[in-house]
Amino acid sequence: MTKFIFVTGGVLSSLGKGITAASIATILKQSGFKVSMLKIDPYLNVDPGTMSPLEHGEVFVTADGAETDLDLGNYERFIDTTLTAQNNFTTGQVYQSVIKREREGGYLGKTIQVIPHVVDEIKDRIYAAAEGYEFLIVELGGTVGDIEGLPFMESIRAIRHELPKTNTMNIHVTLIPYIAAAGELKTKPTQHSVQELRRIGITPHMLVCRTERSLPKNLKAKLAMSCDIDNNAVIEAGDAQSIYQVPLHFIKEGIINPLSDHFNIKIKPNMEKWDTLVKNILVPKDELTIAFVGKYLELKESYKSLTEALIHSGAHLNTKVNIHWCDSEKIEVHGAYDIIGNSDAVLVAGGFGERGVEGKLQAIQYARENKIPYLGICLGMQLAVIEYARNVLEIEDANSIEFDANTANPLIYLIDEFMDQSGQKQLRTHKSPMGGTMRLGEYPFEPLKGTKLQKAYGNEEIYHERHRHRYEANPKYKDALEEAGMIISGQSNGLIEAVEIKDHPWFVGVQFHPEFTSHLETPNPIIFEFVKQANKKA
Incomplete structure (x- = not known):
């Protein structure tokens, strides 16, 4: 009993x-x-x-x-x-x-x-x-x-x-x-x-x-x-x-x-x-600084799972992870260098809405061009795709329909549209009372062999991570992105789950939320690898 x-x-x-x-x-x-x-x-x-x-x-x-x-x-x-x-x-x-x-x-x-x-x-x-x-x-x-x-x-x-x-x-x-x-x-x-x-x-x-x-x-x-x-x-x-x-x-x-x-x-x-592990948190051997770019910094509990996931990885590496909180709206005003400074890595977290997006795009460009380890989560991956399309593919009006419903180049678009075009009815989506369709919960994804994503997760063919989002990277642009040097390193039933940049030491964006599966005794693989790369730079 x-x-x-x-x-x-x-x-x-x-x-x-x-x-x-x-x-x-x-x-x-x-x-x-x-x-x-x-x-x-x-x-x-x-x-x-x-x-x-x-x-x-x-x-x-x-x-x-x-x-x-x-x-x-x-x-x-x-x-x-x-x-x-x-x-x-x-x-x-x-x-x-x-x-x-x-x-x-x-x-x-x-x-x-x-x-x-x-x-x-x-x-x-x-x-x-x-x-x-x-x-x-x-x-x-x-x-x-x-x-x-x-x-x-x-x-x-x-x-x-x-x-x-x-x-x-x-x-x-x-x-x-x-x-x-x-x-x-x-x-x-x-x-x-x-x-x-x-x-x-x-x-x-x-x-x-x-x-x-x-x-x-x-x-x-x-x-x-x-x-x-x-x-x-x-x-x-x-x-x-x-x-x-x-x-x-x-x-x-x-x-x-x-x-x-x-x-x-x-x-x-x-x-x-x-x-x-607790001793490693309290008296670590090494330390590093991660620039955490977000827009809900008034209440840091908004990013609770993610900040804890960084602590888990640091504990297993015997390293203190200092978080340098970077308000994306301040980046828009002062520029990425002044706000991010000499941080060892850049993290752009998830979020909803247009506020602060341009600052996040500047932070992503700064990390990409200066070869700084980068991890983008959910919106952080979507914006990495948009930034690459704008500044490498030179698609100046590349955007998400979340921010511009009438954009001629929707690099990011609604889940509903993907379902209509592909007929992937097995996708589990949730219709909220407010009318928004959300992709929620755990889904499988397949890492591409030889990628940083696959190296982080291991040699199994399929892994599972949790999602909470309404928008997806548009597969219509997949070939153009890959030709320009962006690797689609993870997919799930045709959906783009992860991206990387070929000529960058470590630049990864993931559509899922890896922080939800990180525990003190078993840190999440991709966050662990991100902290490890930041530690190398430190």
């Missing part, structure tokens, strides 16, 4: 519930248990797919094409696994399912209420995500007391009654603030948060206390007494230089004992490889 760990938060948001949940999952997985994770988001959006990156941060895409919360990325990166749409759901999805069932007569004419119908839907989704696993770690977004979180709290309470006591555990992440004027750490916010949780009917078995100052033993004892928790179940969670330190910190804090005692199991994690 699956054992459940429910992770809730109190006092305020952004305390690190996701990293706490992922760290506990890591400890259990490294102890040999089969572990999965689930993120519940209480917002009414069906998914974050239509949210602005500035509103919500990155949209993480699963292998089966779900647009999910960015915490799922942390889960995959920590426990080195592949999750699906089943591992994230929202209030919007829950109510959508309940209302659809009601409209179809599934409730036999009964009055539909939060209890039991909405709560039952939530429970069914939690149980479905747990099938086949020894542990399911469930993170509930928001904080205790939020009105939108109450149906989920009730579901957690109900599951505790349906299962043996030793099969469910409630962990509450809370804040212990330090009041500088008083020179004291304060426990009252945590006490009130736990009181609210208990009022709802949930008693936490463990406290994870976020704090900027070390917690003295007497304060831990006070928290244990006032919150009715075992003394060894008050876990300090201080700030860490790297999120990957957190599982190691938890082990030092003694988290294994309360977990072992509660579930009556032996937990003995093998963290040797993990510890080595």
Whole structure:
């Protein structure tokens, strides 16, 4: 029978519930248990797919094409696994399912209420995500007391009654603030948060206390007494230089004992490889600088998976990857050299819309002409094709129909057009409520032998990577590009998946998002090779 760990938060948001949940999952997985994770988001959006990156941060895409919360990325990166749409759901999805069932007569004419119908839907989704696993770690977004979180709290309470006591555990992440004027750490916010949780009917078995100052033993004892928790179940969670330190910190804090005692199991994690990688992150042998060209730099969480993927590769190369954030709109004003400077490599990330595109094109031209290692991802590949067409093929009006619907030379065009011309009906595309067709999720691609792409991925004929985009490189221009020295190094059912430049030391653009499959213990191959090339230049 699956054992459940429910992770809730109190006092305020952004305390690190996701990293706490992922760290506990890591400890259990490294102890040999089969572990999965689930993120519940209480917002009414069906998914974050239509949210602005500035509103919500990155949209993480699963292998089966779900647009999910960015915490799922942390889960995959920590426990080195592949999750699906089943591992994230929202209030919007829950109510959508309940209302659809009601409209179809599934409730036999009964009055539909939060209890039991909405709560039952939530429970069914939690149980479905747990099938086949020894542990399911469930993170509930928001904080205790939020009105939108109450149906989920009730579901957690109900599951505790349906299962043996030793099969469910409630962990509450809370804040212990330090009041500088008083020179004291304060426990009252945590006490009130736990009181609210208990009022709802949930008693936490463990406290994870976020704090900027070390917690003295007497304060831990006070928290244990006032919150009715075992003394060894008050876990300090201080700030860490790297999120990957957190599982190691938890082990030092003694988290294994309360977990072992509660579930009556032996937990003995093998963290040797993990510890080595963390040391490489914290005290690296070498360092390099990558110019990261983007337009959502106000909120760097928009590029969370990509920045973490660079850290993974650096850890395996014992190299610190410094990110030089380059606003593409500033490049338009000041030029590529002034903004990029002497960076060891240039990375142009994905994105939507025309804002900042000319700056990205200048950055790509700068990397190409100055033989600087370059990696373009999604839009970064598409713009590499446009830049090459304009400046090498001398097609001055080369463009994407995303930016100019009437361009005479659409080097980049809509997926729908490709499907109409080729009849490739097996392509899995998703029609959004806003009318846009998206190519989402994992697809196969074939690397061309002898290319940098093939060297990075290995000798297998087919590989899989994840996509999130509406536009494709136009195969009509394939011959002209190749004649001029651009190599089409990866394809998928006739679609252009990757490009390279023949007379450049290392210039690669990929249509997919390799960052989504990079984990601390297994970095993504093409990002790893990119960092390796940057390290050579450094």
